[in-house]
Amino acid sequence: MPGNLPQRRTVPGKQPGRRSAAARPGTAPATLGEVAALAGVAAGTASKALNGRGRLRPETRQRVLAAAKELNFHPNPLAQGLLSGRTWTVGLITTDSIGRFSIPVLLGAEDALGPEQISVLLCDSRGDAIREQHYVRTLLARRIDGIIVTGRRTDPRPPLAGSAQVPTVYALGPSTDPRDVSVVADEPGGARLAVSHLVDSGRTRIAHITGPAHHHAAAVRADHAGRRLTESGLELSGGRVYYGEWTELWGRHAAGQVLRADPGCDAIFCGNDLIARGAADALREAGVRVPEDVALVGYDNWEVMATGSRPALTTVDLSLAEIGRIAALRLLDAIANRPASGVETVPCRLVVRQSSIA
């Protein structure tokens, strides 16, 4: 009974099947030389046939192609990389361990990189500068072709130390260095979208509850929400922005404050979906109907939160996948020596659900 060995087999050299790793019966991947031998040509010729270069008889080319197919040949990317200086790999460094924001960005990036046969190495710095440095070094040592930096905050961040050695693009949170390439959400536009929606549906006493004032996202959204109100000749309900936390708890508290400050308030724009959800709960429990009495708009379009809320939340979608996709395109540009710089903005999208339908 052969093939019944206890699977040891380290044996690097000697044997024809020499890869020590995948010791399964699985044949070691075919090499170009083997393809060439089967087709009866030289290795160089086989390379030309497979890559469509050089001058070959169609017949010869076919023979090589057939041999390659028969042996299930795939060129060893390590050898290719050694010559071309490219690895067809990019690193994605994120500070967002939960993945709430970075995963959609990653998926979008993959969509753009996949057709280029580029894979993504995911590195989670967990918000730790030391880990980030470590990952940058690791990625550089691996000779990756480029780096995408992302995170869960939209605040500008200092450039990646060491990123001068390789094309780098910042997604969602821009670099503080204007010479870097950054792709971010159109936060001002998102805030205007939300407020416009409320104003257009006839609301006039609109409050704004949001996260910590020192968070870029909170500040920008509040700023532009205010401006948009002013443009319609309106003022913030309660006369101020309710800054706090990005939590449901704060949403509940703040909704109460809003109602006390302005019992006639007919809409609340919340800085994120958690806050909006908290507000929805507090309003319902205070006997205020949503959306009939008070319309509610959130931000982020965090599906499970927005659809789990009662009622389901109208909210601003950051188009994270699109941000990732465009970041990847810019990275491809930089890799191909078409460098750019500056901040590119991706529009947000309003997703209308029950919480704002009058």
Added chain:
Amino acid sequence: MPGNLPQRRTVPGKQPGRRSAAARPGTAPATLGEVAALAGVAAGTASKALNGRGRLRPETRQRVLAAAKELNFHPNPLAQGLLSGRTWTVGLITTDSIGRFSIPVLLGAEDALGPEQISVLLCDSRGDAIREQHYVRTLLARRIDGIIVTGRRTDPRPPLAGSAQVPTVYALGPSTDPRDVSVVADEPGGARLAVSHLVDSGRTRIAHITGPAHHHAAAVRADHAGRRLTESGLELSGGRVYYGEWTELWGRHAAGQVLRADPGCDAIFCGNDLIARGAADALREAGVRVPEDVALVGYDNWEVMATGSRPALTTVDLSLAEIGRIAALRLLDAIANRPASGVETVPCRLVVRQSSIA
């Protein structure tokens, strides 16, 4: 007009700075030859010095080390890989686009792989078998050292097609083939943990609300919750398991059903945190106090859900990071030709919060 071609130009050699990719002034990474030249030795000798092999005078070794440091030398992993047949890269294929389950697994795996200098290539199949096949082929073509397969479901899944060619470990959702290596959560133990907690705190009329009966997780949790009750001489409140959806909506509905079926019910064990959260809301709105009147235990420890709930949820943590870590260790074993097989179980952990504290 030469050099003005429509961008074909691969141009490997010729120029001193030959890497077309990182065209920044950033110097191309130093090669071993350059280090050797600076140290005044042959390349082979430099290699020995840096890798601690061969017989060298300490002085020579130091000279090489110093040169390497000065040039910031890192060996080109492509050349190393070409020789060793390893890429120090593993693929992680997930079906969980949201990342709720796969990201913690990934982080745990990274913790185990990092010290081995192994990086993770993330591939999101988005639950599509075609994409999955595509990714497997891509990973194999890249000569990755191994694959970890994970997802958001705990149901056994068919083995990865083509995985015979490379060490593979299944995390969270096991392979249906018992010869494969799988690392899963101890679902029976988790369910028992939850019920034991309720029983130990004096609850006797315990209901169970969970997801679809055809989901492995729902079935197993329900089964073992029931057994644990039987062991204490108790029966399910309502006399049956409330199967439904993994949603808050179902949690709210079902909580109402539970109360109608057994007004004396004093605890509900829910199949996940969304359901538990829905139940918490429904109970509160029905004037039932949690945990005083009815204790509540969820499952999954989805932080934002469990802590956002009123009251915060006691819940079963799947130890996802630990599952990822162990899966990575098993993969390292397989890569090092210490193959194993079968399903390994990782204990769950009860996280106690307000919803169950009497």
Added chain:
DNA sequence: GCAGGATAGGAAAACCTTTTCCTGTTTTCC
């Protein structure tokens, strides 16, 4: 019949590192 061009494909270098083998040189011991 032959010069010269077009064609087809082979040979070899290059990429970078590791490892094996081998050659000098120094030391040790009698």
Added chain:
DNA sequence: GGAAAACAGGAAAAGGTTTTCCTATCCTGC
């Protein structure tokens, strides 16, 4: 003082692919 052993480091091959250069064949036109 000389033989053998120990030591230090160089030379070269290997690994798989791509590209460049070169040779051999076949035409074409005279």
